[in-house]
Amino acid sequence: MNILAINPWIYDFAAYDFWLKPYGFLVMLNYLKSKGIHIDYIDCLDEKTIKATFGRGKYSNVIVEKPDVFKSIPRYFKRYGISLKDFETRLVGKKFDYILITSSMTYWYPGANLAVNILKKKFPSTKIILGGTYATLCNAHAKKTSGCDLVFSNENLEDFFKTLGVDFNYNKLYESLPAYEDFYAKLDYIVLRTSWGCPFDCNYCAIKKLFPGFFRLPEEKIVSFIKKYAEKGIKDFVLYDDAFFYEPDYAKNVLKKIDALQLNIGFHTPNALHLRFLDKELALLLKNTGFTNPHFGLETLDPSLQKLWGDKVNKHDLTEGLKLLRDAGFKNGEFSVYLLLGFPGQNLDDLRKDVEFLNSLGARVSLAEFSPVPGTTLFKEYPKEFDEPLLQNNSIFGFYKPAEAGKSMQDFWEIKNFVRELNKAFHKSPA
Ligand code: SF4
Numbered sequence: 054m055n056i057l058a059i060n061p062w063i064y065d066f067a068a069y070d071f072w073l074k075p076y077g078f079l080v081m082l083n084y085l086k087s088k089g090i091h092i093d094y095i096d097c098l099d100e101k102t103i104k105a106t107f108g109r110g111k112y113s114n115v116i117v118e119k120p121d122v123f124k125s126i127p128r129y130f131k132r133y134g135i136s137l138k139d140f141e142t143r144l145v146g147k148k149f150d151y152i153l154i155t156s157s158m159t160y161w162y163p164g165a166n167l168a169v170n171i172l173k174k175k176f177p178s179t180k181i182i183l184g185g186t187y188a189t190l191c192n193a194h195a196k197k198t199s200g201c202d203l204v205f206s207n208e209n210l211e212d213f214f215k216t217l218g219v220d221f222n223y224n225k226l227y228e229s230l231p232a233y234e235d236f237y238a239k240l241d242y243i244v245l246r247t248s249w250g251c252p253f254d255c256n257y258c259a260i261k262k263l264f265p266g267f268f269r270l271p272e273e274k275i276v277s278f279i280k281k282y283a284e285k286g287i288k289d290f291v292l293y294d295d296a297f298f299y300e301p302d303y304a305k306n307v308l309k310k311i312d313a314l315q316l317n318i319g320f321h322t323p324n325a326l327h328l329r330f331l332d333k334e335l336a337l338l339l340k341n342t343g344f345t346n347p348h349f350g351l352e353t354l355d356p357s358l359q360k361l362w363g364d365k366v367n368k369h370d371l372t373e374g375l376k377l378l379r380d381a382g383f384k385n386g387e388f389s390v391y392l393l394l395g396f397p398g399q400n401l402d403d404l405r406k407d408v409e410f411l412n413s414l415g416a417r418v419s420l421a422e423f424s425p426v427p428g429t430t431l432f433k434e435y436p437k438e439f440d441e442p443l444l445q446n447n448s449i450f451g452f453y454k455p456a457e458a459g460k461s462m463q464d465f466w467e468i469k470n471f472v473r474e475l476n477k478a479f480h481k482s483p484a
Pocket of ligand 1: 251252253254258259260295350363365
């Protein structure tokens with residue numbers, strides 16, 4: 054069987070390769086390959102114009118017409134990724150039994166739709182199947198607008214494999230790690246998961262819809278995967294885990310084995326680590342195994358919101374955890390803590406106090422821009438208009454009404470500048 058697999062373009066006001074790889078899709082393709090299926094893979098985002106630190110960089114992009122809902126926003130709207138000509142050239146002379154398209158952010162769906170339009174014309178009799186985050190969280194919308202023959206959500210994975218006529222073995226699938234060299238000619242970094250899902254349940258997060266439960270990969274598999282790519286010269290490893298420290302003994306065992314191998318690599322944690330599980334040993338292991346600017350989840354210091362959002366970390370966990378990091382050798386400004394910006398009714402004065410407090414503890418602040426995510430408890434409180442995925446984009450903040458908290462949009466942008474300046478100051482005077 055021949056399959057064409059596509060990671061589509063991004064349509065947005067801004068996009069940057071902050072270690073973005075369609076990880077779940079690559080794992081699934083790896084599994085299909087192991088069943089003898091031939092895969093042609095096109096990652097429409099595999100082209101950068103500027104390379105930055107740790108393998109990150111700027112995507113190639115072109116300005117495109119804004120969708121009607123964005124007409125009043127005075128910013129360019131762009132398509133990020135390879136050119137349409139390049140895309141079409143890669144299809145010449147090919148024939149496929151199925152075409153698989155993945156999707157990530159719900160509001161990037163025009164990229165998937167563009168791929169479908171092109172592919173329908175080129176391969177009118179080939180079935181096109183859409184999966185991924187957008188297909189899962191906005192299933193009805195995707196069925197209505199994508200033009201795909203089948204749109205499946207993550208919970209219907211078994212049906213997807215049935216359609217292809219391929220055995221579905223849950224453990225084998227989720228224990229797979231991608232063979233990147235089969236899909237990419239060149240790699241700037243490696244993304245991996247030691248686990249799927251998250252044991253917590255924050256009311257703004259859709260993880261339970263995307264992966265119910267919590268599944269761990271065997272430690273040895275992870276260690277040999279990292280060793281393999283380190284030996285190929287990869288320096289940057291990005292942990293996509295949502296709860297790497299949950300069951301700290303697992304994290305410690307993996308990191309001890311990595312430490313013993315002396316691989317001279319770095320780790321990045323854009324999805325955040327849990328301070329509550331940090332102890333002296335784990336903090337030292339982070340330092341010794343090359344965790345660079347490790348990111349930790351906090352979201353807010355308001356105890357009532359912490360309760361509502363999943364009660365992951367309190368002020369005590371925060372101060373103790375950051376002290377352990379400093380004791381382990383991380384200097385001020387060498388670790389970051391996430392705070393949420395832009396959730397409904399947010400008090401910006403309180404946010405500013407949280408920022409100042411974190412800064413006083415030596416932490417850089419990463420403002421995670423809130424967006425309403427379908428399938429979450431909090432999403433139910435939003436007006437119907439946010440069913441349109443384009444409006445779920447966190448760069449437009451259409452869902453944040455500062456006036457409700459006696460503030461203006463100006464105050465909102467000022468907080469962002471304030472954080473930027475505080476973070477920059479760590480460079481000037483590292484402690
Ligand atoms: S801890 Fe993170 S991944 Fe887990 S539910 Fe909360 S926000 Fe989602």
